[in-house]
Amino acid sequence: MATARICVLLLVLSATLAEDLKLKHKTSREPESQPIYMAIKGVVFDVTKGKEFYGRDAPYNALVGKDCTRAVAKMSLDPADLTSDTTGLSEDQLESLESVFEGTYKTKYPIVGYTASRILTEDGSPNKDFRPEDQPLFQSKDEF
Numbered sequence: 758m759a760t761a762r763i764c765v766l767l768l769v770l771s772a773t774l775a776e777d778l779k780l781k782h783k784t785s786r787e788p789e790s791q792p793i794y795m796a797i798k799g800v801v802f803d804v805t806k807g808k809e810f811y812g813r814d815a816p817y818n819a820l821v822g823k824d825c826t827r828a829v830a831k832m833s834l835d836p837a838d839l840t841s842d843t844t845g846l847s848e849d850q851l852e853s854l855e856s857v858f859e860g861t862y863k864t865k866y867p868i869v870g871y872t873a874s875r876i877l878t879e880d881g882s883p884n885k886d887f888r889p890e891d892q893p894l895f896q897s898k899d900e901f
Contacts, residue, residue: 792805792869793805793807793808793811793812793821794821794822794869795811795820795821795822795823795824795825796823796824796825796826796841796872797824797825797826797829797854797857797858797862798824798826798841798854798858799824799826799841799871799872799874799875800858800862800863800868800871800872800875800892800893801868801869801870801871801872802862802866802867802868802869803866803867803868803869804821804866806866807865807866817834819834819836819839820834820839823839823840824840824841824872824874825838825839825840825841826840826841826842826843826854827839827840827841827842827843827846828840829854829857829858830843830846830850830851830853830854831846831850832853841872841874863893868893871892875887875892
């Protein structure tokens with residue numbers, strides 16, 4: 758009888774622990790636990806600390822996961838503007854882009870890398886004009 762009670766107790770405890778582990782494992786895969794990246798001018802920023810702006814259902818979530826240089830320059834969330842293409846932007850829009858890039862993103866969010874548009878040409882070959890020393894700096898500590 759005592760052995761049966763111990764077996765039932767162990768079964769309940771193992772089921773409880775298994776459920777607890779399952780919940781913890783599931784939580785670690787939820788999107789909220791992932792970093793939030795966006796790029797401007799080929800520079801990838803970790804905007805996770807601004808998740809109230811860039812997270813799921815946030816006002817600027819459309820900018821996440823892509824180089825949205827044109828959208829930032831135009832202050833637009835139009836899907837057609839969610840691109841790195843700056844063709845046809847006005848002088849005012851280009852100045853606004855530079856101001857936001859330097860004054861907001863580079864000062865507020867860590868740089869975690871660069872998009873292929875900075876280091877590759879359109880045909881996929883290395884961009885001979887790309888010089889890492891001329892790029893906005895990022896350090897490995899910024900990635901953690």
